[in-house]
Amino acid sequence: MRNLSGLVQRKSFSRISRVLDIPDLLSIQLDSFNEFLQLDKKPEDRENIGLEQAFRVIFPIEDSHNTFALDYVSYSIGKPRYSEKECLERGITYAAPLKAKLILKIAEEDAEPGVYSESIEQEVFLGNIPFMTNRGTFIINGAERVIVSQLQRSPGVFFNDARHPNGSILYNARIIPFRGSWVDITTDIFDAIYVTIDRRKKFPVSILLRAVGFDSDYDILKQFDVLKEVNVSNKIIGMTLVQSILNPDTGEVILAAGVSEDDRVVLEASHVQTLKEAGIKKIEVVDPDKEIDLKLLANSIRREKDKMDPDRLAEGGPNQEDALFYLYRNLRNGDPPNLETAQKFVEKLFFSPKKYDLGEVGRYRMNKKFNMNVPLDNTVITPDDFIYIVQHLIKMRRGDKLSDDIDHLGNRRVRTVGEQLANQFSIAFTRMSRTIRDRMNIHRAENLTPQELVNSRIITSVINTFFGTSQMSQFMDQTNPLAELTHKRRLSALGPGGLTRERAGFEVRDVHYTHYGRLCPIETPEGPNIGLISSLASYAVVNRLGFIETPYRKTRLKDGKVYVTEEVEYLSADDEDRSVIAQANAPLNKDNSFALDVVKCRKGADYPAVPPEKVNYMDVAPIQIVSAAASLIPFLEHDDANRALMGSNMQRQSVPLLTPSTPIVGTGMEGIIAADSRAIVVADTDGVIEYVDANKIILRPLEGFDASVSLDENEGRHVYHLKKYQRTNQDTAINQRPIVRKNQVVKKGQPLADGTSTNKGELALGRNVLVAFMPWRGYNFEDAIVLSERMVKEDIFTSVHVKEVELEVRETKRGSEELTREIPNVSEEATKNIEENGIIRVGAQVQSGDILIGKVTPKGETDPTPEEKLLRAIFGEKAGDVKDASKRAEPGTSGVVIDTRLFVRKGKESRRDEKIKIEKLDNELTRRLAALKGKLTRKLLGLLEGHACTGIYDKG
Structure with a gap:
């Protein structure tokens, strides 16, 4: 079990022992991103998922003349250029460079397709990809953001029914792919089955079946088991014949019959006699149990002739060729030049992996629905799929099958951060492939390389747009560790391809029985998003197909x-x-x-x-039905559900206190949430604390550590740098405090330092205060409360907030603005805390109205007033030509300056600062090398002492 008890000794009154650890609560984010990049695998061992799949689907890219082919080999991700801390400070994106190894194959003019005489391999830079931190967040332009997981209808086939105004029930099957055309197969009030592709004009289902390979009426009926073979005898009298019977010797028609109601033959005694005389022993008749099946199929076949071009119809009725021509005309609004073009069009529409993709999930659901064994990597639709779907629709019409429950979690899946990013890369690569083809057609073979073909700005633009403007990319709620954790575990039914709050009805918002142990029935917003935004339950995990x-x-x-x-x-x-x-x-x-x-x-x-x-x-466990936030409420089962919803939401609004205190009554989740939110610092391994102060902790592992072979003073040791008064997105402060002593032995997973809203390794959102339910002179009427003076004096509910103040210095038409402490018409007292560069000193006490940044800006040249002339005479020319543009503290502000930063565009000043920094680093390197040399000398002396020298082995 995980060692996450913190340092608080708690007595558990639980009668149910926990048999399973709660999984890492951030795994939904971290595992998904790791699966997307697959950085732990060699390029040749990577699975066809995530970024690898996005590359494989688009490449190879070929030009229209088959002269060039750009193929993909592998990709690599470099190290981020800046650390997370630098990105937060400088307002830039925490990203790593993405490079791909591509091969450009060049064919000679008269070469056969696929035969190439020359190839050029190059590693091409494709832009920077935002990199996830170990907290499951992305740093975009200096702000931490979260990609929220989306709960969406799964690809596959869905069956439902709707009542027509005349009272009859219409049945519908909708095939939803990951990529490609949506297909609706529907019954109408006249018991015929129609197909609609991408909401175009509807047509009978038999046309679609013929186009995918079931040519004749007999082939179609055979697929639906409408016909059964019987022996020719008097028992078959009264049965229905829908297929003409031919003499096996002469080919002559003995009994003419057809599928339509007028052409069907009800067998009589004379027919039986005729068949016997012709020597026919067995025939196929309509199965009496399948009358409804025949009616639906026959009605569809009968309506084909109304849709087909009468000039093209074959003598024996519509066939595959007619169906292919009809589909091309219906979907392309024009006649195909020949049969081959029509055939290729239909193949591309359903059977080409590049154009149509059910996805592994869609294929899995199809297999499960119809009990098939099609391999999961076969993600295109098959002719058999259409047969099974129409069969299921007919069974619904017969009353043997029910509609699908769209709110069932078997029909909804989670699109995690990895899948959403893979989708964005697919969009970017598709756009890039168009520009690559254009360049292939323009350039000559001798001066073309992969680097010249690829434009990385397209990829950068798509990814930046996604992180900056997508509904799924959200500014992280960082009020306290619980708010942070809940935001990362949130599931939204809104967003691209999802629902809209205006269209979403009551059913989709309501709690469903499949939410048990998967989605929290309590934690959801109270406003218009109620039921559309949910939270993952404590033990729930998302499997590789996206199902919870x-x-x-x-x-x-x-x-x-x-x-x-x-x-x-x-x-x-x-x-x-x-x-x-x-x-x-x-x-x-x-x-x-x-x-x-x-x-x-x-x-x-x-x-x-x-x-x-x-x-x-x-x-x-009993808490497996609720989310992490709801599981923090003691005796949850005794709460009213609506009040528990409010309580679990309000916990996220608690600001971190100056002196946090662990709750007296807990639920056992406090330590787990504190550790999994990454608010506290925990030991990576068993060890001994060698050094501790307010800024860092050094831990020496108990196993696998040998100080004698270590040249660097911290090599092999674990160094934990603590965050000090770091500003969050909501202006609260992250301040980590060590809770261990020097020479203390710690175990793996044990808390080493408290963070924001934590105490002794446990989540501490509030304070344990004595509450009295009693009236007090009317001061606590209704929702008013009375506080004791001691609570204010002792800072019981005091919190620290970090505010960032910015000021830009620009070049104006009248001249350059300037940072300075020499501000006109300002007293010396007002600028006592301002340094020479015009910025207030760190540690200065600030009240409202105090100058934070001194800035002067040039005035326009105007005729001076008598007062201005007097000022110029007293203070000189300077007082007159600039005006005060300083940044002052806002009303109600009071506090202490904790840090200042000055960002300068590259110029003389910045170069001078860089020179000073480089000198400092050089001095530090010289000092370390000297220490290293001394350590090496002492080590050699220890090894060689007492040994005789036999001469120099190598003079080189």
Whole structure:
């Protein structure tokens, strides 16, 4: 189990022991980004996911004459140029350079397609990619941002029904791919099935089936098992024939029949006699149980002729060629030049991986829905998929199948940060491929290289736009560690490709039974976004397909008794539907068998009481149904749900106090949230504290450390630099304080330093104050409260805020502005804390109206008034030609200056400052090298002492 108890000795009154650690609460962000980049794998070992997949889908890029082909080999990510601290200070993006190894293949003029005579390989810079910090955030232009995960309808096929104004029910199937055309297959009031592609003109489903390979009416009916083979006898009298029967010897038509209602033949005794005389033993007739299937298909086939071009129709009725021509005309608004063009168009529409992509998720859902075994890497739609979808639609019409529940978490998946970034790179690469093709067509072969073809600004522009303006990229809520953690674990149904708060109805906002253990039923905003923005439950994880899973303990039947094991299995919403699950508080005996004869359980949306033998799983903990914020509320089960919602939201608004205090009554989650939010500093390994002060802690590991072989004084040691009064996005202060002593032995995971809103390694959002519920002279009427004077005097609820004040110095038409402490018409007293460069000194006490930055700006040349003439005579020319443009403290401001920074464009002053810094660094390097040399000499003396010298081995 994780060592996250903090330093507070707590007594647990829980009757249920925790069998499973809560996973890292930031894993939804960190794991997704790591999976996107795959930096822990060699280029040749990378899976076809994330950034690797974005490259593979677009490349190779070929020109229209097949002369050039630009192919992808691998990519590499460099180290960020600036540290996180520098990026926050300088207002720049924390990013790492992305480079790709590309090969340009060049073919000779008369060469066959795919045969290349020359190739040029180069590493090409593709721009800087924003890099995630270990806190799960991105630093964009000096501000920390979070990419919120999106809860979206999964790719695949969805079935639903709707009531027509005349009372009949219409059934609909919609195929939603990751990339490509949306296909709707719908029944109408006349029991015909129609298809709509990308909301264009509808057409009968039989045209689509013919186009994908089912040529004749018989082929279509055969796929739906409408026909069954029977022996020719009197038993078949009254059965329906829809296929003409030919004499096997002469090919002559014995019985003419067709699919449409007018052409069908109901077999009579005379027909049976004719068949027997022709020597036919078996025929295929309509299965009596499939009359509705035949009706739907026949109605669709009958309506084909209304849509087809009568001049093109074949003699035997519509065939594949007619269907291909019709689809091309319907979707392209023009006739195809030939059959091959029409065929290629339909192949591109559904069967080309570059144009149509169901994604691994879409294929997985199709397989699961129709019990197929198509490989997950086959992400295009297949002709069989269309057959299964129409079959399911017919079964819904028959009443054998129900509509899909769109709010079921088996039909909704999470798009994490990695997938959203991969999608942006796909967009960028698609745009870049167009410019590459244009350049290939313009340039000559002899002076073309991969670097000249690739324009990295397109990629940079798309990525910067996403991080800067996307609805999913949000300014991080950094009020306290809980607000930070909750923001990173948030799931939004809004955003691109999602819902809008105006369109979202009650059903999609409501709590669904599949949210159990996956989405918190309590924590959601109270305003118009209620139910659309949720929080991930404490134990929930997102699997590789994007579905949310929650853990359960497995049960085992042994010697007639059911035991709950320590083995844990993660189940998705679909898997859980088929299981019977006991609650975490179900009474157990000491041997972990169920204590009662009947166990209260969950199965789907029902809560049956069943015997222990029927129980498949058991919850791992009572808090697995709620989020991290809700799990901090003690005795949550006794709260009203609406008040608990308010409480879990209000905790995020708590500002960090000057003197935080751990809660007397906790839930055991305080230490876990403090550590997983990365607010506190924890030990990476077991060790001893060698050095500690307000700014850094040095830990020496207990294992694998040998000081004698270390030349650098900190080599092998773990150095933790603490944050001091760092400003957050909400102007609160991050100040880490050490809570360990020198020579103290610490264990891995033990807190070393407290951070904002933490105390002794635990989350401490408020203070333990004595509260009396009593009237006091009317001062606490309704929602008013009365505080004691001691609370104010002792800074019980005092908080520190860090405010940043900026001032720009510009070149104006009248001359340059200037930073200075020589400000006209200002007393010496007012500028006593201003330094020579015009900026207030660090440590100065500031009140409202005090000068923070002294600045003068040139005045325009005007005729001076008598007063101005007098001033110039007294103070000289300077007082007259500049005016005061200083930055002063705002009203109500009081505090201490903790830091000042002056940013200068490269010029004489900045070069002088750089020279001074380089001299300091050179001196430090010389000192370290001297110390290193001394240490090396002492080490050699220790090794050689007492040994005889036999001469010089190598004079070189």
